[in-house]
Amino acid sequence: MRRVVITxxxxxxALGHNxxxxxxxxxxxxxxIGELEIRDVDRLSVKIGGQVRGYDEHAHFxxxxxxxxxxxTQFALLxxxxxxxxxxxxxxxxxxxxxxxxxxxxxxxxxxxxxxYRVVYEDGKNRVHPFVVPKLMNNAAASHVSMQWNLKGPxxxxxxxxxxxxxxxxxxFQMIRYGLADVMVTGGSESMLCFGGVKAWEGLRVMxxxxxxxxxxxxxxxVQGEGAGAFVFEEMGHxxxxxxxxxxxxxxxxxxxxxxxxxxxxxxxxxRAIKGAMQDARLPKEKVGYINAHGTGTxxxxxxxxxxxxxxxxxxxxxxxxxxxxxxxxxLIGGTGAVELxxxxxxxxxxxxxxxxxxxxxxxxxxxDVVPNEAREAKVDAVLSNAFAFxxxxxxxxxxxx
Amino acid sequence: xxxxxKIVEIIAEQAVLEVGDVSLxxxxxxxxxxxxxxxxxxxxxxxxxxxxxxxxxxxPENSEFDISSVQAIVTAxxxxxxxxxx
Numbered sequence: 001m002r003r004v005v006i007t008x009x010x011x012x013x014a015l016g017h018n019x020x021x022x023x024x025x026x027x028x029x030x031x032x033i034g035e036l037e038i039r040d041v042d043r044l045s046v047k048i049g050g051q052v053r054g055y056d057e058h059a060h061f062x063x064x065x066x067x068x069x070x071x072x073t074q075f076a077l078l079x080x081x082x083x084x085x086x087x088x089x090x091x092x093x094x095x096x097x098x099x100x101x102x103x104x105x106x107x108x109x110x111x112x113x114x115x116x117y118r119v120v121y122e123d124g125k126n127r128v129h130p131f132v133v134p135k136l137m138n139n140a141a142a143s144h145v146s147m148q149w150n151l152k153g154p155x156x157x158x159x160x161x162x163x164x165x166x167x168x169x170x171x172x173f174q175m176i177r178y179g180l181a182d183v184m185v186t187g188g189s190e191s192m193l194c195f196g197g198v199k200a201w202e203g204l205r206v207m208x209x210x211x212x213x214x215x216x217x218x219x220x221x222x223v224q225g226e227g228a229g230a231f232v233f234e235e236m237g238h239x240x241x242x243x244x245x246x247x248x249x250x251x252x253x254x255x256x257x258x259x260x261x262x263x264x265x266x267x268x269x270x271x272r273a274i275k276g277a278m279q280d281a282r283l284p285k286e287k288v289g290y291i292n293a294h295g296t297g298t299x300x301x302x303x304x305x306x307x308x309x310x311x312x313x314x315x316x317x318x319x320x321x322x323x324x325x326x327x328x329x330x331x332l333i334g335g336t337g338a339v340e341l342x343x344x345x346x347x348x349x350x351x352x353x354x355x356x357x358x359x360x361x362x363x364x365x366x367x368x369d370v371v372p373n374e375a376r377e378a379k380v381d382a383v384l385s386n387a388f389a390f391x392x393x394x395x396x397x398x399x400x401x402x
Numbered sequence: 403x404x405x406x407x408k409i410v411e412i413i414a415e416q417a418v419l420e421v422g423d424v425s426l427x428x429x430x431x432x433x434x435x436x437x438x439x440x441x442x443x444x445x446x447x448x449x450x451x452x453x454x455x456x457x458x459x460x461x462p463e464n465s466e467f468d469i470s471s472v473q474a475i476v477t478a479x480x481x482x483x484x485x486x487x488x
Contacts, residue, residue: 045454205441205459221460263438299460300437 003236004176005402008089009043010082010187013227013339014050014077014329018082022339023346025328026354027375031314032296032329033212033223040195046207048332049193050225066156068131069144075228075335076141076189077148084149087232087244089183091150100153100181101145103230104188105165106334107197109136114196141189145230153181162294163255163389164188164227165337170253170395172233180362182235187338189228194225198210198224204263206298212331214295214356215302215322215364222296225330229338246402248348251382254282258392265388270308273394277384279310281398285313288398289319289380290347292340293370294388295324295356296331305386306366320329321378323371337387341397344383348401351379405451405483406476412446413472421458426473433472437462440469453482 011018014032015025021337025032036049057066057074069077080101091099112135116128134140139157146155154175158168165188172186192198201207201224208221241245254276259267278285294305310317325343332339343354361374382400389395403411406426408483414421424433430440437459444455444467455478456466468474 104434203441203445205444205457208458219460221458295461 002177002179004173004232004233005236005239005248006250007239007244008083008085008232008340009233009247009345010079010089011227011229011339011342012052012078012085013229013332014052014225017055019342022342026325026343026346027352027357027371029357029374030328031357036193036198038194038361044195044198044202046050046198046202046209048209048223049198050223051193052227057061067129068135069138070112071188071191072105072107072109072137072189072228073141073144075191075226076103076230077144079187079230080145080149080185081187083230083232084185087234089232095182096150096152098153098181099151099183100155100175101142101151101185102154102156102158103142103145103186104158104160104168104170104334104337105138105141105190106161106164106341107190107192108138109140110192110197114194117196120152139301142191146166147184149185151185152383159334161389161391161393162331162333163387163395164334166385166387166395166397167255169231169233169337169341169397170255173250173253173397174264176233176235184233184237186233187228188335190333190335191226192333193224193226194337206245208297209218212297212327213358213360214293214297214327215306215363215366216359217361219297219299219302220394222298222326223330225326225332225336227329227332227339228335229342231338248345248399248402250397251400252277252398253396254280254281255393255395258394260392263390264390265304267307267311269392269394270305270386270388271311273396274308274312274384274386277396277398283382283398285316287382288384289378290353291320291322292343292383293322293324294386295326297324297326301388303365305388309368317368320369321353321371321376322368323354323356324375325354337385337395341385344385347380347383348399351377353378392399405480408450409447409474409476409479412443412450416443424472426476427471429471430469447479451479451483453479453486455482
């Protein structure tokens with residue numbers, strides 16, 4: 001079986017516009033969540049989010065590009081550029097044909113939909129911009145990445161709500177492992193922080209109005225974020241032959257379905273995915289030192305996730321670290337697993353475990369080491385990244401140090 | 403229709419029961435209404451009475467809005483309707 005390594009990483013999110021800034025913020029336990037600056041925010045009851053700030057699309061793209069690139073596509077393109085530049089790859093000939101892009105998203109071009117519904121329903125106009133469809137479609141980001149970098153192999157978009165990125169990266173991993181491709185650009189992107197996007201989430205009554213405090217007894221719900229994360233996954237022999245710097249190795253992946261409830265998570269479904277990823281990686285559970293939690297900050301997730309980890313690891317659950325970086329960058333929904341994979345890579349490469357910030361009160365139902373409030377230095381050899389989506393679709397990745 | 407009658411009607415619809423089969427001392431649990439059904443009931447109540455119900459699904463037991471029984475919900479909504487008129 002072929003081995004798969006990560007040779008490039010890129011991101012833009014509420015903590016930073018690139019990987020170094022994001023990792024620095026995670027090390028410092030900085031919070032990127034703040035007051036939303038969006039149109040009609042006064043009509044929302046949830047007014048906070050992990051928004052990408054200080055971002056000017058005109059600094060990165062020209063007018064023609066902006067006419068085609070929704071914000072989620074822009075975030076994907078910027079992240080992919082950073083990742084591919086780091087990997088140092090150019091795609092032509094046979095390599096281009098053996099390289100693809102699989103990205104996750106949940107809402108796709110939701111801001112484009114929101115703006116254009118407004119135009120026809122609220123403003124009463126009878127005409128919309130001709131590019132509305134190619135701008136809002138869920139695969140727009142993956143397609144533009146493939147076009148910009150000449151990636152001509154298997155390319156598509158995965159939409160499994162909050163697990164989209166992990167499912168996407170799992171697909172990319174398996175494609176290289178089983179010989180369908182040699183290089184895959186993968187990750188996810190999301191930009192739902194528009195009036196309609198936040199209003200829809202408000203309806204479920206699981207959103208916090210003040211902060212995201214995963215695993216803390218006084219948690220008050222989830223907070224939405226936005227942004228993207230992208231990685232270059234590469235066949236290990238290919239990477240070594242060209243002397244590429246290896247950030248980490250992807251060693252296992254598993255996905256399960258709860259087949260139970262459209263919003264309530266299941267301990268069994270989550271635990272099966274966790275165990276499945278370790279089994280796929282042939283990783284003894286004692287070797288796992290860190291888990292990047294799904295950790296949304298809702299009572300339903302946090303209690304179920306801790307119970308699933310306890311179930312999957314037995315006594316070892318008490319000696320591993322589990323943190324949720326959503327407390328800092330918010331929940332990027334379809335892009336969240338990608339940004340969170342950065343915390344996994346930081347743990348493996350730098351021996352720094354990103355904290356769960358906003359942690360205030362012990363919850364007996366979440367009695368694991370959640371790395372509260374401050375990053376911690378610790379050497380870990382293998383890590384997991386959890387994602388458990390609405391709809392009961394679970395996806396867990398296993399990584400080890402290069 | 404009184405507030406109580408309207409609420410019983412909304413809850414009965416969620417529980418897929420006849421109005422006459424809902425009694426005020428029952429909890430939503432007794433009536434077989436799960437967390438999604440609860441969120442939908444609250445939405446229906448807000449629409450019906452044009453009020454904002456303070457309820458967070460993360461901490462139903464700590465919400466200012468008492469949902470321990472049908473009677474508790476009726477009392478809470480009557481309070482919210484009064485406050486809104488005042």
